[in-house]
Amino acid sequence: MSELDHIDFRANVQHVPAHVPQSVRKATSKFLGTRANVVGIVGDERWQQLRQAGHDIRLHTLDHLDYYLTRLEENVARAGGIVHWARDADEARRIVLDIAHEHKVKRAVKAKSMATEEIGLNHALIDAGVQTLETDLGEFIIQLAGVGPSHIIVPAVHLTKEGIADLFTEKLGVNAPPDPLELCAIARTKLREEFLAADMGISGANFMVAESGTLVIVTNEGNGRMCTTLPPLHVAVVGIDKVVPDFESVNVLLKLLPRSATGQKMSTYTSFITGPRRATDEGGPQEFHLVLLDNGRTRVLRDHVTRETLLCIRCGVCLNVCPVYNHVGGHAYGAVYSGPIGAILAPQLLGVARAGDLPFASSLCGACADYCPVKIPIPQILLRLRHRVVEGDQIEAATASSAIRVGTRVGAFALSHSLLYEFGARMMKFVQAPLRRDGWLPNLPPPANRWTMARPLPAFGADFRDWFRKRTPAGRQRVQKRKLGIGLLFAGIAAVGAFLLARRKKD
Amino acid sequence: MMRVQLFLTCLGENFFSPVLKDMVSVLERLGMDVAMPEGQTCCGQPFYNSGAQSQAVAPARNFLRVFGPTDGYIVAPSGSCVDFVRHHLPELFPAETREHRLAQEVAARTYEFSEFLVRVANVRDVGATFPHKVTYHASCHALRGLGLREESKQLLRAVKGVELVPLNEEETCCGFGGVFSVVYPEVSSSMMQAKIKNIQESGAEFVVMGDPGCMMNIAGGLKKIGSPIRALHLISVLAAQ
Numbered sequence: 154m155s156e157l158d159h160i161d162f163r164a165n166v167q168h169v170p171a172h173v174p175q176s177v178r179k180a181t182s183k184f185l186g187t188r189a190n191v192v193g194i195v196g197d198e199r200w201q202q203l204r205q206a207g208h209d210i211r212l213h214t215l216d217h218l219d220y221y222l223t224r225l226e227e228n229v230a231r232a233g234g235i236v237h238w239a240r241d242a243d244e245a246r247r248i249v250l251d252i253a254h255e256h257k258v259k260r261a262v263k264a265k266s267m268a269t270e271e272i273g274l275n276h277a278l279i280d281a282g283v284q285t286l287e288t289d290l291g292e293f294i295i296q297l298a299g300v301g302p303s304h305i306i307v308p309a310v311h312l313t314k315e316g317i318a319d320l321f322t323e324k325l326g327v328n329a330p331p332d333p334l335e336l337c338a339i340a341r342t343k344l345r346e347e348f349l350a351a352d353m354g355i356s357g358a359n360f361m362v363a364e365s366g367t368l369v370i371v372t373n374e375g376n377g378r379m380c381t382t383l384p385p386l387h388v389a390v391v392g393i394d395k396v397v398p399d400f401e402s403v404n405v406l407l408k409l410l411p412r413s414a415t416g417q418k419m420s421t422y423t424s425f426i427t428g429p430r431r432a433t434d435e436g437g438p439q440e441f442h443l444v445l446l447d448n449g450r451t452r453v454l455r456d457h458v459t460r461e462t463l464l465c466i467r468c469g470v471c472l473n474v475c476p477v478y479n480h481v482g483g484h485a486y487g488a489v490y491s492g493p494i495g496a497i498l499a500p501q502l503l504g505v506a507r508a509g510d511l512p513f514a515s516s517l518c519g520a521c522a523d524y525c526p527v528k529i530p531i532p533q534i535l536l537r538l539r540h541r542v543v544e545g546d547q548i549e550a551a552t553a554s555s556a557i558r559v560g561t562r563v564g565a566f567a568l569s570h571s572l573l574y575e576f577g578a579r580m581m582k583f584v585q586a587p588l589r590r591d592g593w594l595p596n597l598p599p600p601a602n603r604w605t606m607a608r609p610l611p612a613f614g615a616d617f618r619d620w621f622r623k624r625t626p627a628g629r630q631r632v633q634k635r636k637l638g639i640g641l642l643f644a645g646i647a648a649v650g651a652f653l654l655a656r657r658k659k660d
Numbered sequence: 661m662m663r664v665q666l667f668l669t670c671l672g673e674n675f676f677s678p679v680l681k682d683m684v685s686v687l688e689r690l691g692m693d694v695a696m697p698e699g700q701t702c703c704g705q706p707f708y709n710s711g712a713q714s715q716a717v718a719p720a721r722n723f724l725r726v727f728g729p730t731d732g733y734i735v736a737p738s739g740s741c742v743d744f745v746r747h748h749l750p751e752l753f754p755a756e757t758r759e760h761r762l763a764q765e766v767a768a769r770t771y772e773f774s775e776f777l778v779r780v781a782n783v784r785d786v787g788a789t790f791p792h793k794v795t796y797h798a799s800c801h802a803l804r805g806l807g808l809r810e811e812s813k814q815l816l817r818a819v820k821g822v823e824l825v826p827l828n829e830e831e832t833c834c835g836f837g838g839v840f841s842v843v844y845p846e847v848s849s850s851m852m853q854a855k856i857k858n859i860q861e862s863g864a865e866f867v868v869m870g871d872p873g874c875m876m877n878i879a880g881g882l883k884k885i886g887s888p889i890r891a892l893h894l895i896s897v898l899a900a901q
C-alpha cells in the first residue's frame with residue numbers, strides 16, 4: 154500500500170471475497186456473546202461507572218500528555234531502559250533498524266503490535282536482511298498470507314480454517330489438516346525454535362505507566378512474554394497515546410479491555426515490564442529500548458472533539474458491533490485500523506486526502522459509541538471529519554469536489570425557502586410520472602440510481618399540507634394563494650429557462 | 661388541552677403523507693389541539709450529516725423562524741429528525757446568541773411521536789385495533805440518540821389484537837443512514853438484506869418502525885423481493901380502528 158494512494162472504500166467493498174462476511178460475523182458474534190456475559194456479571198450500573206472512569210483517566214492523560222510522557226521517559230531511564238522519540242513512521246523505522254544494525258541482529262521475533270503495523274516495520278526489517286517473524290497466531294497467519302490485519306484483535310478473522318490449512322500446506326511445506334488444534338500445534342512447533350534463536354524481540358504495549366516506566370502487555374497466547382524475555386534485546390514501539398498516569402489507572406483499564414475485547418474477565422497473560430533484566434533477575438533481555446511514536450498523534454490533539462479518538466484502548470468491540478464492518482471485513486478500510494475506530498483514526502493519521510472516504514463509511518447508527526469501553530463519541534467524530542472532508546477546517550483543507558460544495562449550497566437554499574420547497578415537491582411528483590410503477594420508482598436515472606440499484610424508491614406523494622389546510626376556511630384560502638405563488642414561480646423559472654435556451658442558440 | 665405543532669419532516673411529507681394524516685387522527689382522538697406551522701421546510705439534518713455543516717445553518721434558521729413563535733409541543737414522526745433538532749441544531753448557532761437560546765428553547769419542546777405519547781402525554785392505550793402479527797424494528801436515532809427503547813413497544817402492546825413477535829437483531833441498523841445509502845449503496849443494500857431476512861424469519865405479517873428513513877429502506881427491500889410482508893409506521897398501527 155503506497156502512502157499516497159487514496160483509499161477507495163467503494164471499490165474495496167466490491168472486492169470482498171464471498172466468505173468474508175460470514176467468517177467475520179461468526180467471530181464477532183461469539184465475542185459479543187461472551188462480552189455480554191461478563192459485562193452482565195459486573196452489572197450495568199457498575200459497568201457504566203467503570204466506562205466513565207476509563208474515559209476520565211484517558212482524557213485527563215491526553216490533556217496532560219507532555220507531563221506524563223516526560224515522567225514516563227524519566228522512569229524508563231531510571232529502570233535502565235533507553236527511550237527514543239519518533240516523529241513519524243520513517244524515523245521510527247530508522248531507529249529500530251539502527252538498533253538492529255548495532256547489535257548485528259539476524260533474526261527477530263515480534264509480538265502483535267498495531268503500532269509496528271502502522272509504520273510497516275516488518276518490510277523495513279526484512280528488506281534490511283533481518284528475518285522477522287510474527288508470533289501472534291493470527292499475525293503469523295496473515296504474514297504467511299502476505300496481507301495486513303483485518304481486525305484489531307483478531308487479525309486473521311477473515312479467514313476460514315480451510316483457508317489457513319491450505320496456506321500452511323503451501324507456505325510451510327507441511328501437510329496441514331483444517332483442524333484448529335492441529336494448525337495451532339504446527340504453528341507452535343515452528344515458533345518455539347524461533348523464540349530461542351532470535352537476537353531481538355519486538356513488541357508494542359497496551360499501556361505505559363508513567364509513574365514507574367512500566368509497559369503493560371496483554372495477550373492470550375503467551376507470545377508477548379516470550380518475545381520480551383527470551384531474546385537478549387527487547388525493542389518496544391508504542392504510540393504516545395498509550396501512556397497512563399499510574400497503576401490505579403491500569404487497574405480500571407484492565408477491567409474494561411479484556412471484557413470488551415474477547416469477553417474475558419482477564420486475558421491469559423498480562424505482562425508488566427519495567428526496564429531490562431536486573432542483576433538479580435534470572436532472565437530477561439540485557440537491553441531494553443522504547444520507541445515513542447507520534448506519527449500524527451500530536452496533530453490529532455489539536456481539535457477538542459476529534460482528540461477523543463486517542464482515548465482508544467484498541468479493544469476492537471466497536472468493530473464487532475459495527476454492521477458495516479460485519480458486512481465488509483477489515484481490508485475494505487484500506488488501512489491498518491479498520492471498523493469505526495479505523496474510520497476516525499485513519500483520516501486523522503493519514504489525512505483526508507488519502508482516507509476521506511472512511512468517515513462516510515458509516516450509517517451513523519451509533520452502536521460503536523454504545524459499546525466503546527472508554528466512551529469515545531465516535532459518531533460525533535465521524536461528523537466532524539465529514540465536515541473536514543467537505544468544507545475543510547482549521548486542521549486540513551476540504552478535499553471534496555467543488556461540484557459537491559456547489560450542489561449542497563443550492564440544495565440548502567432550496568430547502569430553506571418554503572415556496573421553493575413546496576414547488577420542488579410538486580415538481581418531483583410531476584417529473585417522476587414516466588418512471589412511476591404502481592406507487593414505486595423502480596429505476597431512477599443516475600446519480601439517483603445509487604438508491605434504486607438496491608431497492609425501489611417510494612413515489613413522491615406530498616399532499617399532506619393541502620389536506621391539512623383544507624380542513625379550515627382560512628386554510629382553504631391559503632391553498633389558493635399558495636397555488637398562485639407556486640404558479641408564478643413556475644412561470645418565472647420557465648421564462649428564465651427559455652431565455653437561457655434562446656441565448657445558447659445564438660452563441 | 662395539549663397543543664401539538666406538527667413537524668412534518670422531509671421524508672415524512674414527501675413519501676408518507678398517509679402517516680402524517682394518521683398522526684393527526686391519533687392526536688385528535690386523544691383530544692389534542694393539532695396545528696401545522698406554515699413555512700416549514702427541512703431542519704438541516706441532511707446537510708449536517710453529510711459534512712456540509714455550514715449549509716445546515718440556513719434551513720435550521722428557517723426551522724427557528726417557523727417553530728420559534730409557536731407554543732406547545734413540537735412533534736415529529738421521526739426519531740432522527742428529533743435527535744438532530746435536540747442535539748445538533750442548537751450547536752449551529754454560536755453560544756450566547758439569541759438564535760442559540762431560541763434553538764435550545766425550541767429543541768426542548770421537540771419530541772418524537774412515541775416519546776411524546778408515553779413520556780409527555782403519559783398515554784399507552786390509544787384505543788386502536790389491529791388484529792395482526794407484527795414485529796418491531798428499532799430505529800438507530802430514536803434508540804441511541806433519544807434513548808427510546810421500550811416506548812414504541814409499550815404502545816404496540818396496548819393495541820387490541822396485536823401480536824408482537826420478537827425480531828432477531830432488532831437493534832441492528834437497517835442500512836439506511838441517509839447519505840450513507842447513496843454513497844455506499846452496496847454495503848447499505850447488504851445491511852438491508854440482513855434486516856429483511858430477520859424480518860422474514862420472525863413470522864410477522866407487518867414490520868413496524870418509527871422512522872421514515874428506515875421505512876423507505878425496508879419497505880423498498882420487501883417490495884424488491886416481492887414479499888407479502890409490509891412495512892408500517894407505528895403511527896399507522898395506532899391509527900387503525
Ligand code: SF4
Pocket residue numbers: 305413464465466467468469470471472494521524525526527528529
Ligand atoms: S474506539 Fe472504543 S470500542 Fe473501538 S477499539 Fe477503541 S476503545 Fe475499543
